[in-house]
Amino acid sequence: MNISKTTFQDYLFCAKNVWLKLHKPELLEEFALSEFERHLVEQGNEVELHARNLFPNGVEVTETGERACEVTAELMAQKTPAIFQATFIVDGFIARNDALVWDPQNKCWNLYEIKGTNSINDTGNDHNHLDDLAFQASVLRRSHVPVGKYFLVHLNNKYVRVGDLNYDELFLIEDKTEEILARLPVVEEQMETAKWYLSSEKEPPEGCNCIYKGRSQHCTTFTYSNKNVPAYSVHDLSRIGSSKKKLNALIERKIYEIENIPDDIDFSEIQANQIMVHRQQKPIINIDGIREELESLAFPLYFLDYETYAPAIPSLSGYSPYQRIPFQFSLHILETPDAEMTHIEYLQTEAKDPSEDVAKLLDSSIGAIGTVIAWNKSFEAGVNREIGARLPEYKNAMERINNMLYDLMDVFKKQHYVHPDFRGSTSIKKVLPVLVPELSYKELNIHEGGQASNSWAEMVSPATHPDVSEKIAADLKVYCGLDTYAMYAIWKELQKLL
Ligand code: SF4
Structure with missing residues (x-):
């Protein structure tokens, strides 16, 4: 070798x-x-x-x-x-x-x-x-x-x-x-x-250094090397990878199961909640906190989600290396609490800059009042800023939309709703199956952002057969549409709790 x-x-x-x-x-x-x-x-x-x-x-x-x-x-x-x-x-x-x-x-x-x-x-x-x-x-x-x-x-x-x-x-x-x-x-x-x-033919001893690191840093052989650590363990506590002292204290005492964590270690509020809901197998639901969040939203509600592609070598004029091309968005609109929801979507099906189409359609679809709801809003805000920088004539419109942004993930980040099955995460992929089990990404042909991004590149490539491109376009629309519908469905479930 x-x-x-x-x-x-x-x-x-x-x-x-x-x-x-x-x-x-x-x-x-x-x-x-x-x-x-x-x-x-x-x-x-x-x-x-x-x-x-x-x-x-x-x-x-x-x-x-x-x-x-x-x-x-x-x-x-x-x-x-x-x-x-x-x-x-x-x-x-x-x-x-x-x-x-x-x-x-x-x-x-x-x-x-x-x-x-x-x-x-x-x-x-x-x-x-x-x-x-x-x-x-x-x-x-x-x-x-x-x-x-x-x-x-x-x-x-x-x-x-x-x-x-x-x-x-x-x-x-x-x-x-x-x-x-x-x-x-x-x-x-x-x-x-x-x-x-x-x-050397001799296998290194069992165990490995990642026992002292959070789950996100483990490679796929962690379980093989650490057979005594359960699939859901102290390594899955929220941000435990940055709390070295706490994780070390647990590992030194050979405490791997979350239910076995002793009371003499101080955890952050988020970590303590994760431990508590796991032990009790009961969620924390702070109705007042949820009410305060939801009552701050003004109608109409605009549920917005972007999909982007960020190539290392800029494929379009006006772009830098790794700059995001906003090739798709989905927008579900709820004018009043009891209104029928409407849906607007955009997908660029050619290898051309979608910025102007996106800016124009969003500017005309999102009115002067209301709330634009996103999940992890810094992503949508960043994409809007980049569009505004590329197209000065839409800078104000993009800023206006950013000023209307609300992050629905805040309800979960602020710990108003903590469920044992979230396992310390506030990702929509973890929250949705708990709050709205009938909606799922699992059955979709495209079921996560990275896959959507690569699929778009394949779809607009001249080497791709038109039938394949057509199928990808349909799958992308279903995927992005579910992202915004899921936000609406979660909002609706939270609303029912009030
Ligand atoms: S989990 Fe993987 S990367 Fe981490 S120490 Fe073990 S073998 Fe190395």
């Missing part, structure tokens, strides 16, 4: 996880990528393909294994201006470089690592990128390749597309040579330890 830069990165993140991947193929299905992770990989590949335009006359090594090394050597001998996926295998390590570029002046090669992130600092993963480059630097050094400089290439979040893509503006290139050379000794030591650890 040769250790690749990805395996090395994964090893630095969690050695046990990589050992299980390599030695326990029966757990393989635990490692299947989620839709979100697959999308990230696809976006990364797309960014790499676009970044190759920075290096004219480049040649890609498409072969694999030893043959890829031979082709790389041939291309290097010819002083090929740029080699994509240049491959080196040495000492049990394999490096496939994003771009190895010949520097005729200095008679050496420069290494470029391409990243699909907007900045290498704002994601907190600067170290990962540098480790990645240092790993490759080590493999190149062991392969006796004369390297001059090490660069990181990443997206420029200040870039706004106008017409065709301008690659020199879309990408930023940072010289990391000094940092890489300083880092190399430490990374080389880590590489040797990784080789020793991952080649």
Whole structure:
């Protein structure tokens, strides 16, 4: 087995996880990528393909294994201006470089690592990128390749597309040579330890470090490694991952079941409520609090939800990397408490900017008075602001809608309604089945936002058959429509309690 830069990165993140991947193929299905992770990989590949335009006359090594090394050597001998996926295998390590570029002046090669992130600092993963480059630097050094400089290439979040893509503006290139050379000794030591650890046939002991972390940080093998921890455990307490002291205190005492939590540990109000409703298997319903929230809403009620797509490489003029395209909205309108509900929806079915259509339709559908209800309103508010920034003539209209926004999730965030089956969450996906069990996302072909987003990209792609696009359009309408109808149904159930 040769250790690749990805395996090395994964090893630095969690050695046990990589050992299980390599030695326990029966757990393989635990490692299947989620839709979100697959999308990230696809976006990364797309960014790499676009970044190759920075290096004219480049040649890609498409072969694999030893043959890829031979082709790389041939291309290097010819002083090929740029080699994509240049491959080196040495000492049990394999490096496939994003771009190895010949520097005729200095008679050496420069290494470029391409990243699909907007900045290498704002994601907190600067170290990962540098480790990645240092790993490759080590493999190149062991392969006796004369390297001059090490660069990181990443997206420029200040870039706004106008017409065709301008690659020199879309990408930023940072010289990391000094940092890489300083880092190399430490990374080389880590590489040797990784080789020793991952080649061992002996399974690491049971248990793993994530026992001290909240559920959202666990990987899919947590249950395999921690068989004594139940599926719903102290790790599921709201924000427990940020309350290190409390979680540590519980784990040190081997308390995993929520019902076994002792009274001598102080929890936040939200955590204490979650523990109480779980123990009593009875909800907390604060009628006065719910009344206060609902009585603050002015009619008409406009239940609004957006779906967006945020491509790494801006596909439309006026957009920056990862900026959201508001391709769909659903709006349920209730004029008075007893009125029949009306429904307005919008779906962009072509790869064109929907901003103007969306702004126009929302401006004409949402009157001067009333309340615009969303779930997690900061998302809708952000999309509205972005539309206003793109279309100055609609800036005031978008601001007006934002000033009318109310977050229905507040009823649950403020703890006016806490149910044991929410399991500490205030997501609409958890609240809906409890308050309105007859409505469900489960049966839908599209049942979550990330899937909706990827489906839209597939729908507007010229490669997609029109019948498939038509089916996706119908599924998207059902999904987004349910989001706003669900808010109405939850509001209605809350109303019945008063
Ligand atoms: S649950 Fe955490 S510590 Fe355990 S194997 Fe997965 S990532 Fe590593």
